[in-house]
Structures are given as structure tokens and as C-alpha cells.
Amino acid sequence: MPSFKFQDKYQVKVHVHEPNPDNDQGTTLVFLTAIGVPLRKYSKFFATLTAKGFTVIGADYPCCGDNDPKLNRSVDYNYQDIVDDFIPQLLAFSAQPNTYLLGHSLGGHMATIYSALYDIPVIGIATGNLHYKNWSGRGKLNILRAVAVIKPLTKIYGYFPGYKISFGDKEAKGIMNDWCHTALTGRYDFISNLDSKGGSKGRGLYFYIEGDDYAPYKSTKNLAKLCAEHMLIPVSLPDHIKGNPHGAWIRDPEVIATKIAEQLQA
Secondary structure: OOEEEEOOOEEEEOEEEOOOHHHOOOOEEEEEOOOOOOHHHHHHHHHHHHHOOOEEEEOOOOOOOOOOOOOOOOOOOOHHHHHHHHHHHHHOOOOOOOEEEEEEOHHHHHHHHHHHHHOOEEEEEOOOOOOHHHOOOHHHHHHHHHHHHHHHHHHHHOEEEHHHHOOOOEEEHHHHHHHHHHHHHOOOOOOOOOOOOOOOOOEEEEEEEOOOOOOOHHHHHHHHOOOOEEEEEEEOOOOOOOOOHHHHHHHOOHHHHHHHHHHHHO
16 A cells, blocks of 8 residues: 655555546545544545546545554644645645545645645535634534633643544644634634635635535635635535434435536536
């Protein structure tokens, strides 16, 4: 299995999913996961995309999922490290000029920032700017409550133990500190050379899922504004998909994969 070294010390395994040569669309999607969700959880999504002719490349974040050593308080990295080190090394595994960053939730934040800095096209799924003001009523309170829980847990453990509150698995302290900063301020001012109001670079295609309280339309719109060009597309999940739409789509990803294929082929 191919791999690369993050920060010159942590081995990251790279998973490459290729389509049937007879159906190859000549397009690569480089995938970034949500908080605490291992790459293997997206295997059905990747199979659906390759069946539609796309190459998919992905990796768990350093010291997460299939990567060793596992996260502990001695391991730390943040958004800037992912943008400067993780994403460019992962992109280097694409042999096709027609390459998109594809991110779910947290992965969409990272991919959008990279797009705004380096102009690579991005596709975001169920993602958005975390600022509590992008929610209303109880949703606003839920974001603030999440910050109030995440910050002390991260300080105590030296990493974020998402499994303690049924919010994924482990995540690096620096990642969660940046997550909380954006939730409280709406800003990404911890990223060098990024214009939080949007600049001249970045091309984004964003799918927001109707009924997704974790990434409502307003939050998706305000994340998309980092890109000079962006389009927001609503998605309605079939009735048989139960649970929180933010992650429930992963169990039956056909509708999301079809929407992506339709837009890229158009």
C-alpha cells in the first residue's frame, strides 16, 4: 500500500480506488474525512464513485484510523499542518490533471481552505462554517454547548476523545482547538495568507443536505464564500435513509454520488 510521512515522522497509508478502464472518466477525487470518522466507513461511497468512472484517493488523518501510532497526548497537529503537509502529499498521488478535493464535514473545511489558497476545485458534502451565528435557536446553543464540552475534554486528554460523547473517535488537539475557534468567531485567521472574506482563488461545489442540522444552508453558504466561485446544491435523501442526515447518507451514498457525477459531467 502506498504511503507518505506526515511531519517527517508519522506514516500515512494512502488508499487508491480505481474504476474499470472501460468506464474511466479521467477524473480523480481526493477525499478528506469528517471528524473522527475512519476512512473505511466511506467504502460504499468510494465503490459507488468508482462504478461511475471516478478514481478516488483517500487517507485517514495522521495517527487515526488505519495509521499508527494511534493518537495520544504526544501527537498534535492543526488545520495549518493539514493544509501545508497532509493535503499536498495526498494530492501528489493523483496522476490525472483533472483532480478535485472532496471533503465531508471537517474534510470540507480543510478542502475549502486549500482551494481558496491554491485554486484547486473542491467539492464539499454536508459541510459549513461552524460559527454559532450560522444557526438559530436551539442549534446556536448546541454549537456553544459543543465547544464547552470539547475544550475541557481536549485539555484533559491531550487529544479529543470523541468516543466519550458519541462524536466520532479520536482527533488531534490542534484540530479541535481550531474547530472551536471557528465555532466561536466564524474566522479562519489561524491559516496563513487566507482572506476570511474570500479572495480571487477557489472554485467550490457544495452539496447541503436538507434537514442536516449539523451543516445547515447558512453555514454551507458562509464556508463557500471563501472560494471566488461557488455553487450550492440541495440534496434530499430518500425516506428509507434514517438518522441524522449529516452522516446517514454514508450508509446509502447513491444519491450523493449521482449528484457529484451529474455536476462533473455537466
